[in-house]
Amino acid sequence: MPESPVLKVSDLKVTFATRQGPLRAVDGLSFEVAPKEVVGIVGESGSGKSVSMYSMLGLVRDANVTITGSVEFQGREILGLSDKEMQPIRGGEIGMIFQDPMTALTPVYTVGWQIVEQLRTHTTMTKAQARERAIELLSEVGIPDPRKRIDHYPHEFSGGMRQRVVIAMALSCNPKLLIADEPTTALDVTTQAQILDLMVKLQDSYNSSIVIITHDMGVIAEMAHRVVVMYAGRPAEVGPEIDVVRNPRHPYTWGLLGAVPRIESRNDRLATIPGNAVSPLDIPEGCAFADRCEYRMDICTKRPQLKGANDHLDACWLSDEQRVAIRTKASS
Amino acid sequence: MLSFTLRRVLSAVLVLLAISVAVFLIFFATPGVDPAARIAGRSASPATLEHVRAAFGLDRPIFIRYWLMMDHLFIKRDLTSYVNVGLKVVPQVLKAAPVTLALVSGAAVIWLVTGIFGGIVAAANRGKFIDPLVMFVGIAAVSVPAYWLGEVVNLITQSRLHSSLFAWVPSAGYIPFTQNPWQWALHLLFPWLTLAALYAGIYARVLRAELVNAMNEDYVRTARAKGLSERRILIKHALRCSLVSIVSLFGLDFGALIGGAALLTEVVFGLQGVGMLTYTSLQNLDLPVIMACVMYGSFFVVLANAVVDILYAFLDPRVRVA
Amino acid sequence: MGALGVLVFVALICLCAPLYANDWAHVNAFSSNINGRIFIDGHWRSVLQANTQGLGLGVSPIGPTWHLNNYFLGADSQGRDVFARLLYGGRDSLLIGAASALFCVFFATISGLAAGYFGGVIDWIVSRLLDITWAFPVYLLAISLSVILVSSGFSVGPLHVQAGSLLLPIIIIAFIYIPYVARPLRGIVMTLREREFIQAAIGSGASDWRILRKEILPNVAPSIIVFFPLMVAFNMLTESALSFLGVGVQPPNASWGTIINDGLDLLYTRPWVAMAPGLMIVITAGALNLLGDGFRDAFDPKAKLRGSI
Numbered sequence: 001m002p003e004s005p006v007l008k009v010s011d012l013k014v015t016f017a018t019r020q021g022p023l024r025a026v027d028g029l030s031f032e033v034a035p036k037e038v039v040g041i042v043g044e045s046g047s048g049k050s051v052s053m054y055s056m057l058g059l060v061r062d063a064n065v066t067i068t069g070s071v072e073f074q075g076r077e078i079l080g081l082s083d084k085e086m087q088p089i090r091g092g093e094i095g096m097i098f099q100d101p102m103t104a105l106t107p108v109y110t111v112g113w114q115i116v117e118q119l120r121t122h123t124t125m126t127k128a129q130a131r132e133r134a135i136e137l138l139s140e141v142g143i144p145d146p147r148k149r150i151d152h153y154p155h156e157f158s159g160g161m162r163q164r165v166v167i168a169m170a171l172s173c174n175p176k177l178l179i180a181d182e183p184t185t186a187l188d189v190t191t192q193a194q195i196l197d198l199m200v201k202l203q204d205s206y207n208s209s210i211v212i213i214t215h216d217m218g219v220i221a222e223m224a225h226r227v228v229v230m231y232a233g234r235p236a237e238v239g240p241e242i243d244v245v246r247n248p249r250h251p252y253t254w255g256l257l258g259a260v261p262r263i264e265s266r267n268d269r270l271a272t273i274p275g276n277a278v279s280p281l282d283i284p285e286g287c288a289f290a291d292r293c294e295y296r297m298d299i300c301t302k303r304p305q306l307k308g309a310n311d312h313l314d315a316c317w318l319s320d321e322q323r324v325a326i327r328t329k330a331s332s
Numbered sequence: 333m334l335s336f337t338l339r340r341v342l343s344a345v346l347v348l349l350a351i352s353v354a355v356f357l358i359f360f361a362t363p364g365v366d367p368a369a370r371i372a373g374r375s376a377s378p379a380t381l382e383h384v385r386a387a388f389g390l391d392r393p394i395f396i397r398y399w400l401m402m403d404h405l406f407i408k409r410d411l412t413s414y415v416n417v418g419l420k421v422v423p424q425v426l427k428a429a430p431v432t433l434a435l436v437s438g439a440a441v442i443w444l445v446t447g448i449f450g451g452i453v454a455a456a457n458r459g460k461f462i463d464p465l466v467m468f469v470g471i472a473a474v475s476v477p478a479y480w481l482g483e484v485v486n487l488i489t490q491s492r493l494h495s496s497l498f499a500w501v502p503s504a505g506y507i508p509f510t511q512n513p514w515q516w517a518l519h520l521l522f523p524w525l526t527l528a529a530l531y532a533g534i535y536a537r538v539l540r541a542e543l544v545n546a547m548n549e550d551y552v553r554t555a556r557a558k559g560l561s562e563r564r565i566l567i568k569h570a571l572r573c574s575l576v577s578i579v580s581l582f583g584l585d586f587g588a589l590i591g592g593a594a595l596l597t598e599v600v601f602g603l604q605g606v607g608m609l610t611y612t613s614l615q616n617l618d619l620p621v622i623m624a625c626v627m628y629g630s631f632f633v634v635l636a637n638a639v640v641d642i643l644y645a646f647l648d649p650r651v652r653v654a
Numbered sequence: 655m656g657a658l659g660v661l662v663f664v665a666l667i668c669l670c671a672p673l674y675a676n677d678w679a680h681v682n683a684f685s686s687n688i689n690g691r692i693f694i695d696g697h698w699r700s701v702l703q704a705n706t707q708g709l710g711l712g713v714s715p716i717g718p719t720w721h722l723n724n725y726f727l728g729a730d731s732q733g734r735d736v737f738a739r740l741l742y743g744g745r746d747s748l749l750i751g752a753a754s755a756l757f758c759v760f761f762a763t764i765s766g767l768a769a770g771y772f773g774g775v776i777d778w779i780v781s782r783l784l785d786i787t788w789a790f791p792v793y794l795l796a797i798s799l800s801v802i803l804v805s806s807g808f809s810v811g812p813l814h815v816q817a818g819s820l821l822l823p824i825i826i827i828a829f830i831y832i833p834y835v836a837r838p839l840r841g842i843v844m845t846l847r848e849r850e851f852i853q854a855a856i857g858s859g860a861s862d863w864r865i866l867r868k869e870i871l872p873n874v875a876p877s878i879i880v881f882f883p884l885m886v887a888f889n890m891l892t893e894s895a896l897s898f899l900g901v902g903v904q905p906p907n908a909s910w911g912t913i914i915n916d917g918l919d920l921l922y923t924r925p926w927v928a929m930a931p932g933l934m935i936v937i938t939a940g941a942l943n944l945l946g947d948g949f950r951d952a953f954d955p956k957a958k959l960r961g962s963i
Contacts, residue, residue: 054553057557059553059556059557063459083561083562084561086559087559087561088559090556090557090558090559091557091558091559091560092559095557096554096557098550098553098557103549103550103551104550104551104554105551105554106551106554106555106569106572106573107551107573107648108572108573108576108647108648109572117558117560117568118558118559118560121558121559121560122559153649155649166554169554169558170557
């Protein structure tokens with residue numbers, strides 16, 4: 001009997017009313033996050049990854065947005081809660097890490113002040129206690145000389161160090177769930193690896209579940225237990241990391257994996273997905289990926305549903321035999 | 333921080349020097365204008381003209397002329413008016429300064445409070461009717477000539493409703509604070525409000541724009557993700573960051589007003605400040621006085637700018653290292 | 655849109671000033687009419703009436719008649735028709751506001767573009783010049799320049815400006831506000847210069863002139879468009895203040911500022927002399943500011959101009 005999930009998202013839909021008509025940013029996203037599990041959400045930019053996370057937490061402040069579906073956090077429906085009801089959850093039970101650490105911190109306060117602010121919002125700590133805890137946190141995320149650095153301003157830190165501060169802040173209240181929105185995209189390659197290592201290490205000690213949003217299959221391979229591949233606001237493929245990476249089923253995932261240069265690959269050439277991501281303003285009736293798909297069939301004008309076996313689902317009309325044929329041809 | 337302050341003060345001194353040169357050029361070296369005739373005033377006798385030429389070394393090289401002007405203005409401080417013969421100019425300016433200071437400081441308090449309050453209210457209620465309402469009042473305030481508003485105020489409080497609603501309003505003039513604080517405030521109340529109206533409008537508009545921008549910044553999203561209340565995000569994060577631009581605006585405006593821009597308000601309400609001094613000397617074309625007022629006015633502006641930049645560095649940690 | 659309508663209306667009625675004065679009201683707005691008499695409500699009355707209050711000394715001008723063709727707003731202390739003067743004054747106020755804004759934006763664009771694009775020595779020189787002008791209290795600078803120039807005019811090279819000419823306030827006001835526009839433009843150009851498409855143009859060997867004209871100018875144009883109505887409003891308010899102080903528009907010309915000044919002595923007896931031009935300024939400047947806001951929203955939401963004078 002698996003433990004009850006920390007987060008359960010069912011049929012999440014996010015629509016923006018624009019002058020050009022409704023813009024469906026997220027269209028029917030469903031997934032679960034078990035305790036201590038790391039779920040990766042992967043897709044190109046504009047595929048609705050970040051918007052889905054922000055809308056879950058009520059961070060989408062657009063007056064023209066409509067959010068439907070259900071988001072259960074620890075068995076409690078949190079979609080549609082008021083700001084007041086969400087505040088203890090945000091930062092207290094769900095921590096967030098953002099893409100650009102350069103702009104994510106308020107420039108006019110010291111990092112210590114900002115961590116203490118969060119601690120004091122969600123706990124009953126005194127100022128002194130919160131400050132001690134903040135120093136502890138900074139040292140846990142690997143900031144040297146935290147006792148001195150705590151009184152520095154964000155602009156006095158490098159990008160990687162700042163991201164560590166953001167992580168320390170997100171973890172400060174021992175959240176059950178950590179949402180990381182492209183945490184390494186804005187960093188250089190060596191720093192990326194360090195930050196990922198740090199997140200893996202901290203996940204162990206804090207026992208949090210993590211939802212990590214990325215466009216980089218390498219990050220998924222490094223961290224995730226389960227993967228949701230998104231395209232044009234819809235899930236294209238969902239499954240355990242090992243299955244999705246070793247045995248991808250959706251042509252879009254093939255493209256994404258091909259876009260990752262791998263040492264053992266026989267392909268010298270860096271494969272790319274032809275065409276541009278579809279505009280969220282005119283997503284086709286049928287399969288959203290059809291226009292860019294090499295294996296497009298007549299039936300693709302109808303929308304495929306997620307289906308499959310053993311927890312590994314995909315939304316594609318290709319039959320198992322066709323897929324086997326295509327992949328054999330490709331590797332020969 | 334200390335080196336920043338020193339550098340800032342040094343550059344302020346340089347700017348003052350440059351301004352003094354500019355003033356000198358305007359008053360003594362404008363092509364086609366005889367400075368002696370302008371300084372001596374209308375219908376001056378040949379003897380006075382001779383005296384002016386000697387006092388300012390108008391037949392001597394340009395550097396000496398510049399030096400003599402500075403000498404009369406700042407070192408000997410014996411610049412004399414030729415219209416009101418024998419009147420020493422610099423003491424006049426120094427005597428008028430407290431009136432201007434009282435007028436501008438009081439107005440500054442009013443416009444800061446109302447402007448910041450208006451900006452916050454408008455930004456917090458974006459999309460509701462109160463936001464465009466505040467902004468419309470702001471536009472109206474910005475579009476009213478301050479001196480004319482003063483006249484309207486005078487018309488109402490001193491004439492039309494003076495016998496009923498505004499019977500308590502004293503007649504125009506200035507009572508020193510040391511003499512009677514209550515009368516001081518009462519005499520200055522309407523000048524304060526009049527002067528503050530324009531700036532309150534500007535500040536409310538600027539602050540609202542800054543706040544709306546700030547509320548779209550990433551750090552505000554972080555603050556929301558931290559679970560802070562909207563009120564705290566607006567005040568502690570967005571407002572705190574927006575204050576930086578308000579402070580720089582304030583320094584410039586305050587300096588400019590002390591330095592003479594309050595002149596119109598002073599004239600309309602009959603306050604004997606530096607602005608009024610400039611105005612009366614304008615009426616008589618009393619150039620030495622105008623010159624002194626401009627120099628001292630610029631001095632305040634530059635001083636205010638320097639103070640603002642130093643304050644700015646306190647408010648915005650990013651500036652300190654630069 | 656409403657703002658634009660108001661502006662056009664104000665401009666139109668002001669342009670019709672001679673038409674109104676000559677063909678409808680039959681008054682001369684510029685010569686005094688101390689002994690004039692008008693026929694109103696079936697009686698002939700003097701434009702200037704002997705004072706009945708106090709000691710009965712002096713005269714006070716006739717108040718508003720509210721007849722559009724006959725001293726609608728009354729007379730000033732020289733017996734001139736205030737309404738006709740209001741229209742004539744509006745022409746000069748609008749002309750000075752618009753012309754000085756045009757000059758100001760023109761020169762500010764040149765200096766801002768040159769400083770921001772070429773950098774180096776040019777930037778240093780232009781920036782220091784702007785700094786010095788900026789450090790001056792605006793009104794004091796305008797007053798200093800006006801008081802020196804207004805009664806004698808000046809000539810620089812081929813340019814010769816007569817004393818009392820409308821060109822004087824136009825040039826002075828344009829000059830003092832150059833830094834207010836040039837500084838933000840310089841900033842915009844400096845960031846533009848680092849952008850890829852400008853770098854690409856430089857790399858492909860395009861001439862500076864061509865880059866400035868074809869690449870930079872179109873990109874700063876939205877900010878200039880946003881600044882323009884705000885500058886007109888600014889400049890109009892400054893002109894009115896200078897004229898009110900007696901160092902702006904010189905007689906026989908009139909502007910709203912000079913009429914307010916005329917009305918100062920009549921404030922408690924004939925308030926309309928000072929109130930009417932003030933209201934016109936508020937309406938016009940308000941419309942211009944609203945227009946600027948509209949332009950800002952439409953063209954360049956981030957454009958910033960220092961909001962105060």
